[in-house]
Amino acid sequence: MAEVTLKDVRKVYPGNVEAVKGISIEIPDGKLCVLVGPSGCGKSTLIRMIAGLESITSGTVSIGPKVVNQVEPADRDIAMVFQSYALYPHMSVYDNMAYGLKNRGTPKAEIDARVKEAARILAIESFLDRKPRQLSGGQRQRVAMGRAIVRKPQVFLFDEPLSNLDAKLRGQMRIEIKKLQQTLGVTSVYVTHDQVEAMTLADVLVVMNEGRAEQIDTPIAVYERPASTFVAGFIGSPAMNLMKAKSTGEAGLDLAGGGSVKLREMSTPEAGRDILLGVRPEHMSPAPETDADLLLDVSVIETLGADTLAHGHVAGGKPGGGELVVRLPGSTRVNVGDRLPLSIQPGMAHLFDASSGRRI
Amino acid sequence: MIENAPIRRLIAHLVLVLGILVVAFPIYYTFVASTHTLQTILRPPLPLLPGKEFFTNYWQALFGGIGRIGGVGVDRLLLNTTIVALAVAVGKICISILSAYAIVFFKFPFRMTAFWLIFITLMLPVEVRILPTYKVMVDLGLIDTYTGLTLPLMASATATLLFRQFFLTIPGELVEAARVDGAGPWRFFKDILLPLSRTNIAALFVILFIYGWTQYLWPLLVTNDNQMNTIVIALRKMISFADADTEWHLVMVTCVLAILPPILVVVLMQRWFVKGLVESEK
Ligand SMILES: Nc1ncnc2c1ncn2[C@@H]1O[C@H](COP(=O)(O)OP(=O)(O)OP(=O)(O)O)[C@@H](O)[C@H]1O
Numbered sequence: 001m002a003e004v005t006l007k008d009v010r011k012v013y014p015g016n017v018e019a020v021k022g023i024s025i026e027i028p029d030g031k032l033c034v035l036v037g038p039s040g041c042g043k044s045t046l047i048r049m050i051a052g053l054e055s056i057t058s059g060t061v062s063i064g065p066k067v068v069n070q071v072e073p074a075d076r077d078i079a080m081v082f083q084s085y086a087l088y089p090h091m092s093v094y095d096n097m098a099y100g101l102k103n104r105g106t107p108k109a110e111i112d113a114r115v116k117e118a119a120r121i122l123a124i125e126s127f128l129d130r131k132p133r134q135l136s137g138g139q140r141q142r143v144a145m146g147r148a149i150v151r152k153p154q155v156f157l158f159d160e161p162l163s164n165l166d167a168k169l170r171g172q173m174r175i176e177i178k179k180l181q182q183t184l185g186v187t188s189v190y191v192t193h194d195q196v197e198a199m200t201l202a203d204v205l206v207v208m209n210e211g212r213a214e215q216i217d218t219p220i221a222v223y224e225r226p227a228s229t230f231v232a233g234f235i236g237s238p239a240m241n242l243m244k245a246k247s248t249g250e251a252g253l254d255l256a257g258g259g260s261v262k263l264r265e266m267s268t269p270e271a272g273r274d275i276l277l278g279v280r281p282e283h284m285s286p287a288p289e290t291d292a293d294l295l296l297d298v299s300v301i302e303t304l305g306a307d308t309l310a311h312g313h314v315a316g317g318k319p320g321g322g323e324l325v326v327r328l329p330g331s332t333r334v335n336v337g338d339r340l341p342l343s344i345q346p347g348m349a350h351l352f353d354a355s356s357g358r359r360i
Numbered sequence: 361m362i363e364n365a366p367i368r369r370l371i372a373h374l375v376l377v378l379g380i381l382v383v384a385f386p387i388y389y390t391f392v393a394s395t396h397t398l399q400t401i402l403r404p405p406l407p408l409l410p411g412k413e414f415f416t417n418y419w420q421a422l423f424g425g426i427g428r429i430g431g432v433g434v435d436r437l438l439l440n441t442t443i444v445a446l447a448v449a450v451g452k453i454c455i456s457i458l459s460a461y462a463i464v465f466f467k468f469p470f471r472m473t474a475f476w477l478i479f480i481t482l483m484l485p486v487e488v489r490i491l492p493t494y495k496v497m498v499d500l501g502l503i504d505t506y507t508g509l510t511l512p513l514m515a516s517a518t519a520t521l522l523f524r525q526f527f528l529t530i531p532g533e534l535v536e537a538a539r540v541d542g543a544g545p546w547r548f549f550k551d552i553l554l555p556l557s558r559t560n561i562a563a564l565f566v567i568l569f570i571y572g573w574t575q576y577l578w579p580l581l582v583t584n585d586n587q588m589n590t591i592v593i594a595l596r597k598m599i600s601f602a603d604a605d606t607e608w609h610l611v612m613v614t615c616v617l618a619i620l621p622p623i624l625v626v627v628l629m630q631r632w633f634v635k636g637l638v639e640s641e642k
């Protein structure tokens with residue numbers, strides 16, 4: 001087992017496309033690191049550099065104590081699960097899993113034992129003689145996982161392994177991957193653009209944007225203290241409400257869309273500073289009108305059962321300005337056109353610098 | 361397409377049957393002629409039904425042919441032709457699959473130049489470069505050898521392009537998975553690429569075997585010795601200018617014998633590559 005360390009890793013593709021602009025991550029031994037971010041932010045590029053499938057322009061990638069920049073993928077002691085699974089179409093499931101071991105010259109008896117063991121763990125024993133095309137998407141996914149675990153590598157690399165599955169299966173496989181990774185205790189890097197996957201799987205969550213790591217932290221810290229407006233908007237669903245505001249010093253904030261907000265259990269930045277106020281939809285609750293921080297004119301209601309989402313804009317502001325979403329308990333009855341008094345739960349407001357977008 | 365109009369179906373079938381007749385009749389005619397005596401063939405009209413001389417004619421062509429085709433038996437001709445066709449087909453496939461492999465999967469200087477050079481040779485069939493090629497063969501002393509018969513026909517731009525096109529459809533992740541699994545260039549070729557290409561190889565083999573089998577101009581040029589003739593050349597040599605000197609019944613037998621091996625290859629390989637097609641990945 002080994003920790004994975006990235007130091008200031010950069011990747012410039014031919015044509016001067018800088019896909020990864022200097023990222024440093026330390027993944028402790030046995031932990032699962034999730035890279036999450038919008039399409040094209042360089043997640044695949046980064047994981048492929050760890051795999052050795054892409055050359056590293058500058059910086060170092062180490063597995064354990066050893067810098068592996070110049071090491072062939074096969075010699076890095078990694079196993080990768082690809083988005084398309086990349087199973088060998090002409091080989092049986094058994095041979096697909098055994099191929100890497102055969103190439104390493106592992107004795108036949110041991111290959112057999114390891115493949116059978118992996119098949120047992122993944123419950124694919126009955127498919128061992130089948131060809132990949134005779135399997136369902138979920139089963140292929142398991143075979144791809146099996147191919148990775150028979151190798152007993154130091155590092156697992158997953159590039160969007162679940163994105164070809166339907167929602168239900170994705171949920172199941174997500175839990176299985178987590179269990180498997182914990183029982184095997186193998187250091188892993190996992191790429192996804194699904195924030196639920198990211199939150200549930202990660203020990204270390206890396207939120208990437210345009211080739212940079214916006215925030216590297218535990219999932220809960222990323223949720224509770226997003227480092228920038230980008231992270232705030234990316235993690236959490238529905239996304240965090242972001243409102244332009246100006247600090248008024250002691251009293252609180254004046255919203256640009258109209259209205260004002262008092263901050264409780266938080267320090268207020270110096271008066272006159274332009275800021276962005278962030279509040280998660282789940283951190284506002286209905287309050288008596290006298291205690292309300294905000295009045296919401298409800299324009300759309302989404303009833304989800306457990307929750308009700310009320311969309312609208314801040315009362316007293318210009319119409320169209322200050323759009324807000326609030327998550328209410330499912331039992332709350334609201335109607336379109338209602339004016340809803342809301343209070344921000346104490347300490348649950350986030351303040352960002354208006355120009356840099358960084359957390360204050 | 362499901363058509364429920366019987367008239368249209370009838371017409372369609374008529375057209376097809378007509379097509380088959382047009383294609384198959386000359387072959388049938390050849391077979392019929394190969395079972396009659398020379399006298400029957402030369403005295404029109406030629407019967408449309410097979411005659412009684414089947415065994416006599418074939419026996420004579422196969423085992424009594426000495427002196428008839430410049431002292432060479434049909435068995436020798438068939439052997440020569442088989443060697444040439446096999447060598448051309450196998451050689452072409454080997455060379456083209458390897459060059460396509462290099463062009464698609466390896467980065468080396470002047471890769472695209474190499475590709476374009478191969479592409480350009482498409483425009484230069486054997487006939488165009490026949491004089492220089494002949495000169496080279498003479499200088500190398502390859503006249504009347506199997507090497508001389510087959511080597512100049514082996515390089516194939518068409519097959520290289522076909523393999524290249526196929527290799528380009530192989531997903532990058534599959535190649536990378538093999539790399540992570542520790543398959544070097546040779547292992548990848550042997551374990552992944554070859555098995556995946558078997559359908560293409562089978563199809564190309566059929567086409568190229570027939571191409572090699574039916575070569576005329578080049579074998580005619582590089583063989584002086586009758587021992588090295590292919591069956592197509594020998595057929596030509598069996599026909600004299602005077603009709604009466606030509607043993608038409610034996611010519612027809614030789615024709616039938618010349619057609620059989622390619623048909624055999626098509627029939628056998630067809631089963632093989634249809635199986636490959638059915639099994640291929642969606
Ligand atoms: N071979 C390449 N040559 C040039 N640019 C590339 C190459 N591969 C990727 N890029 C660019 O690098 C950037 C990052 O690509 P990457 O594939 O890492 O994105 P990603 O985060 O994995 O996105 P997705 O979620 O869509 O898979 C993109 O802007 C892409 O256009």
Ligand SMILES: [Mg+2]
Nearest residue numbers: 043044045159
């Ligand atoms: Mg990607």
